[in-house]
Amino acid sequence: xSKVVDGLYYASTHEWVRVEGDYAFIGISDYAQDSLGEIVxxxxxxxxDQLDKGEEFSTIESVKAASDILAPITGTVVLVNxxxxxxxxxxxxxxxxxxxxxxxxxxxxxxxxxxxxxxxEDSIE
Amino acid sequence: MKKTVLHxxxxxxxxxxxxxAGYDMPLRYTSITEEHDFVRNKAGVFDVSHMGExxxxxxxATKFVDYLFTNDVASMKNKQVLYGMxxxxxxxxxxxxxVYKVNDESYxxxxxxxxxxxxxxxxxxxNSFDCVVSNESDKVxxxxxxxxxxxxxxxxxxxxxxxxxxxxxxxxxxxxxKEVLVSRTGYTGxxxxxxxxxxxxIEQIFVSLLHDREDxxxxxxxxxxxxxxxxxxxxxxxxxxxxxxxxxxxxxxAVKLEAGDFIGKxxxxxxxEEGLRRRIAGLEMLDKGILRNGYKVFSGDxxxxxxxxxxKSPSTGKxxxxxxxxxxxxxxxxKLQVDIRGKRKEVVVRKKKFYSKHYKKEETK
Numbered sequence: 001x002s003k004v005v006d007g008l009y010y011a012s013t014h015e016w017v018r019v020e021g022d023y024a025f026i027g028i029s030d031y032a033q034d035s036l037g038e039i040v041x042x043x044x045x046x047x048x049d050q051l052d053k054g055e056e057f058s059t060i061e062s063v064k065a066a067s068d069i070l071a072p073i074t075g076t077v078v079l080v081n082x083x084x085x086x087x088x089x090x091x092x093x094x095x096x097x098x099x100x101x102x103x104x105x106x107x108x109x110x111x112x113x114x115x116x117x118x119x120x121e122d123s124i125e
Numbered sequence: 126m127k128k129t130v131l132h133x134x135x136x137x138x139x140x141x142x143x144x145x146a147g148y149d150m151p152l153r154y155t156s157i158t159e160e161h162d163f164v165r166n167k168a169g170v171f172d173v174s175h176m177g178e179x180x181x182x183x184x185x186a187t188k189f190v191d192y193l194f195t196n197d198v199a200s201m202k203n204k205q206v207l208y209g210m211x212x213x214x215x216x217x218x219x220x221x222x223x224v225y226k227v228n229d230e231s232y233x234x235x236x237x238x239x240x241x242x243x244x245x246x247x248x249x250x251x252n253s254f255d256c257v258v259s260n261e262s263d264k265v266x267x268x269x270x271x272x273x274x275x276x277x278x279x280x281x282x283x284x285x286x287x288x289x290x291x292x293x294x295x296x297x298x299x300x301x302x303k304e305v306l307v308s309r310t311g312y313t314g315x316x317x318x319x320x321x322x323x324x325x326x327i328e329q330i331f332v333s334l335l336h337d338r339e340d341x342x343x344x345x346x347x348x349x350x351x352x353x354x355x356x357x358x359x360x361x362x363x364x365x366x367x368x369x370x371x372x373x374x375x376x377x378x379a380v381k382l383e384a385g386d387f388i389g390k391x392x393x394x395x396x397x398e399e400g401l402r403r404r405i406a407g408l409e410m411l412d413k414g415i416l417r418n419g420y421k422v423f424s425g426d427x428x429x430x431x432x433x434x435x436x437k438s439p440s441t442g443k444x445x446x447x448x449x450x451x452x453x454x455x456x457x458x459x460k461l462q463v464d465i466r467g468k469r470k471e472v473v474v475r476k477k478k479f480y481s482k483h484y485k486k487e488e489t490k
Contacts, residue, residue, distance in 0.1 A: 040437040061415040063157040
């Protein structure tokens with residue numbers, strides 16, 4: 001059974017969003033990391049890169065395959081989690097602690113279209 | 126989707142399943158790396174019942190198999206196994222396969238699951254010899270037991286003197302009281318066995334082998350691919366295709382141009398005389414990122430090849446790939462670039478055996 005954390009927003013494509021004021025941390029769900037298997041590389045965007053809702057902003061490579069990670073919201077990257085460059089397996093170990101990027105959100109109303117923890121939990125059952 | 130006899134066991138073992146060659150097969154039970162490490166350090170067991178088996182029987186069976194197969198069938202001994210290819214007249218590969226010689230009038234061909242129908246049609250089409258071909262794939266089940274502890278483990282399931290079963294030979298024996306065919310072969314670069322039998326017998330042996338799980342793990346297709354990749358064993362559809370010849374794939378050891386005639390031989394002889402224009406080479410990543418099948422390889426602006434298989438090698442931790450590279454860019458130490466999602470990453474040509482094989486090779490008697 002995959003872990004789902006309360007208080008986060010979720011995309012149906014298995015990314016999560018943690019909101020802090022006008023900023024949002026973005027990562028992938030426990031269900032996503034479990035489906036991918038062991039993560040061996042994370043291709044990170046750069047600070048100041050623009051994220052467009054629904055568009056690929058990072059690629060996570062498991063042993064077997066490369067998977068695009070889609071932006072759950074629109075915004076500008078203000079911070080990337082550099083630790084993932086040398087330790088991509090951190091996402092397997094704790095997918096909710098190890099975020100990929102922090103963005104400044106462009107339009108907070110986009111959050112309304114995302115799933116709550118319980119809605120997301122139902123979707124992956 | 127088709128299911129092997131072990132399908133329900135894969136589900137009970139909580140495997141992540143994947144479609145392969147029309148079968149619902151286990152990709153991994155735990156993690157690819159964990160299963161990979163079991164085979165390199167202890168032992169693993171794979172369901173390979175999806176593989177195809179053709180029986181060829183009759184007075185001219187030897188002549189026929191020799192005509193189909195790139196390797197030298199005429200010089201095979203009984204109960205010997207030989208690796209090689211069937212080629213088109215163009216020299217491109219129909220499939221790579223194992224030939225088991227029962228005797229002069231009886232052979233078993235073990236072919237890739239994804240090619241069973243194509244191969245069978247090819248074999249039947251070319252059979253103008255006094256022998257009969259039958260496709261037994263649905264009746265024969267197969268498991269592979271691989272790893273340095275494979276012999277010690279199998280010994281507890283048979284009274285057969287396994288130490289006398291040398292590399293690339295086979296015999297009939299009882300495993301857990303079931304009469305099966307066992308060969309000392311595999312697709313991992315480790316010592317090990319491939320076991321063929323009826324569905325019921327193979328199911329019973331699979332369960333029995335996994336009874337004590339300390340030194341053995343069930344392994345899926347994920348680990349099967351990383352294991353064969355590290356020792357540069359080809360996978361049909363990637364390193365071998367209709368367009369790639371065995372020589373270009375670096376498999377000249379399994380192509381006997383001095384021996385009897387076989388389909389495609391003329392083209393291969395000519396290719397050898399004229400020299401290859403490209404070949405499968407090893408690449409190692411100098412930048413960050415993972416190399417994957419289909420990525421294009423460049424030298425400056427010029428496209429000089431394509432990745433056939435790439436992984437972060439579990440045994441070495443290095444990001445490496447097999448790639449079809451045009452000459453002369455295949456020389457060891459050549460710096461090339463690979464396009465990954467629109468960005469150029471630096472790679473260097475290296476030896477394609479990323480990990481050393483550990484076969485149990487003894488003097489054949």
